[in-house]
Amino acid sequence: MRRNWxxxxxxxxxxxxxxxxxxxERLRVTVVPDKGGDVVEFLHKPTxxxxxxLSPQGLRDPRDHRHGAADDVAQFVDHYEGGWQEAFPNGGAPSEYRGARLAQHGEVAGLPWSCEVVADSEEEVAVRLGVRTxxxxxxxxxxxxxRSGTAALEVEGRATNESDLTLHAMWGQHIVYxxxxxxxxxxxxxxxGVRVIPHAGPINPAGRRVRPGGPWRWPVVPADGGxxxxxxxxxxxGGPSDIVYLTGFTEGWYEISGxxxxxxxxxxxLLPYLWMWQELGASTGYPWWGRAYTLGLEPFAGMPTDGLAAAVDNxxxxxxxxxxxxxxxxxxxVLA
Incomplete structure (x- = not known):
């Protein structure tokens, strides 16, 4: 019998x-197995x-080319509905690793995952998603x-190397608010004790840079010296776009609240970095067109956003x- 309680x-x-x-009783979380297992809703019901x-372009099927044929490396952005993604085995920009050309945040965010129910009771519900790169x-x-009565989503991920070789990967949770x-x-x-690692390159002409070596509360300094x-x-x-990397976590946690x-x-x-990305409307070209007001706080293994080859090198x-x-x-x- 299907429950409504x-x-x-x-x-x-x-x-x-x-x-x-x-x-x-407190949360509604919607996951899309057919598109990377993306979380497209995390609703606190009491408030x-x-x-x-959610991106203005909405949810798009990455297998559907009616929206325009996404190429190898633009798949993520061309089909980015917002939401929360799994980034594996590449993080950030397209990269090439041992002859494999990897798309931005590829591969698993653009693939359909299997889905099976592993718990379905009044006390808790759970689903297992799976995919092969x-x-x-x-x-x-x-x-x-x-679990019943809680305002917390619990996730356990597993990544398995199915070869006889030692391999590398970047693994991140692309959590964007x-x-x-x-x-x-x-x-x-x-x-x-968390400290900031600045991004070495510009994000866009309105981008910012960070004083190198600063602890968490050191300020961001605009590129124009203001x-x-x-x-x-x-x-x-309307503020500038930005990305920095935070590390030095003795415990992995953050809180964001108003x-x-x-x-x-x-x-x-396992994920010693937190990528902090903001797109606040200053980017008026592809892909944001001035329409985004969003902040990402993304636990990651590997940095910077230059892709897997750069993370292997560093x-x-x-x-x-x-x-x-x-x-x-x-x-x-949810903290309420």
Whole structure:
């Protein structure tokens, strides 16, 4: 019998794509297995607050070329509906690794995943998603779990090297916030001791750079040498685009809050970096056209956004031995 109380599941179709909703008394979370296992809804029901940013272009099927034939490396952006993605085995820009050409944030974010129910009771619901990459010999799985009465989504991911060789990967959670939750003046909290690594290259002509070597609360300095802005405060709409990398986590967690908040926890031994990306409307060309007001706080293994080859060169990429499995647990909880 299908429940409409306590923890429950719903299978549905969104714009022609398989989706599943995990719901309880406080949360409704919608996942799209047919598109990377993306989280496209994280709704706190008591306050009607959705934490997920949704792109103006909406949800698009990456297998459908009616929207224009996405090439190898533009697949992510051309079909980016917002939401939260799994980035594996490449992070950031297109890259080439041992002869394999990898797209931006590729491969798994653009692939359909299998989906099976592993728990369905009043106490908890859970689904397991799985996929194999096509250009590298990896198997990736993730279990989404929601327990009755909680405001927390629990996720356990597994990445397995299915070859007899030692391979590298970048692994990240592309968690991006937007309206109605994200507001100017919202505060970001991190553990003590976290420090900033600046991005070496420009984001766009309005981009910013960071004083090298600064601790978390050191300011961002605009490229024109003007005033200073505290990284821990979400800027007003129209501010410049930016990306920095945060590291030095003894515990993997952050909180972002205004009238309501979110706390994300993860295994910082496995993902030692937090990418902080903001697109606030200053980018008036492709792909944003001045329409985005969004902030990403993304736990990652590997940096910078130059892709897997660069992360291998600087020693920040994950290394997986023959048939080795890495297990990543993380959770996102509403603070109300």
């Amino acid at each position: 306590a923890a429950r599941l719903r299978h549905l179709t969104l714009d022609g794509l398989r989706a599943v909703t995990l719901e309880n 009607d607050t959705d934490f997920v940013w 096509r250009r590298l010999p990896y198997r990736v799985e993730k279990v989404f779990r929601l 937007g309206l109605p939750f994200l507001r100017a003046g919202a505060r970001i909290r991190l553990p003590e 005033g200073e802005t505290d990284l821990s405060v979400v800027p007003e709409r 009238d309501i908040g979110m706390r994300v926890e993860w295994d910082a031994a 020693g920040s990429a994950l290394s997986l031995g023959p048939h080795e499995t890495k297990v990543l647990s993380w959770r996102a909880e």
